[in-house]
Amino acid sequence: MPKTKYPIFKCLHRGQKGFTLIELLIVIAILGIIAAVVIPNLGRFMGRGKVEAANTEAHNVQTAVTACMVENNWTSCSGAVGPGNASAITGGTPAVAPELGTEPHAFFTGNLQATYTIGNGEITNAVAESGGKWAGLTWTDAGWAESTT
Numbered sequence: 001m002p003k004t005k006y007p008i009f010k011c012l013h014r015g016q017k018g019f020t021l022i023e024l025l026i027v028i029a030i031l032g033i034i035a036a037v038v039i040p041n042l043g044r045f046m047g048r049g050k051v052e053a054a055n056t057e058a059h060n061v062q063t064a065v066t067a068c069m070v071e072n073n074w075t076s077c078s079g080a081v082g083p084g085n086a087s088a089i090t091g092g093t094p095a096v097a098p099e100l101g102t103e104p105h106a107f108f109t110g111n112l113q114a115t116y117t118i119g120n121g122e123i124t125n126a127v128a129e130s131g132g133k134w135a136g137l138t139w140t141d142a143g144w145a146e147s148t149t
Contacts, residue, residue, distance in 0.1 A: 050133070050134070050136075050137065051137065051144055051145060051146060053133070054113070054114070054128075054133075054134045054137050054143075054144035055143045055144050057112065057113060057114070057134075058114075058116065058123060058126060058143055058144060061081060061112070061116050061123060062122070062123055064081075065077065065081075065118055065121060065123075066121065069121055074121075075121075076120045076121045077118060077120075077121050078118055078119050078120065079117075079118050080115055080116065080117050080118065081112070081115070081116050081118065082112050082114060082115025082116060082127075082129075083111060083112045083113070083114075083115070083129055083132075113128065113129055113132045113133045113134045114126045114127060114128045114129060114132070114134055114139075115127050115129075125139055126139040126144070127139070
């Protein structure tokens with residue numbers, strides 16, 4: 001066999017022309033099976049991530065409300081907080097300030113994707129922004145969950 005200038009490239013021997021049709025079909029079938037297993041799991045994984053992110057936001061809002069209550073020496077507070085809305089969160093006794101106004105936003109960063117109703121210092125309800133990231137989720141006593149409707 002003559003030496004080639006590029007030893008990395010080996011010449012095919014007679015009769016060797018590449019992969020057979022059967023070999024290519026087997027590889028395609030294996031890739032199809034892998035795709036059939038991975039794609040449904042990926043969809044479930046992404047759905048779970050949306051719920052977890054929404055519940056994380058709710059937890060951050062609850063932490064911000066608690067921090068606000070501690071800083072203002074409130075025993076409870078009520079009102080609503082949401083995107084572009086920090087509507088009149090009022091503190092309980094002893095109320096250092098009668099209305100908190102936009103103060104809850106000082107305790108967390110980022111844009112909220114839902115409006116949270118606060119009662120006695122706890123989140124009592126939440127409504128997702130229409131067309132927002134949490135669209136399709138509903139608020140339950142345990143937090144955000146996938147809508148069943």
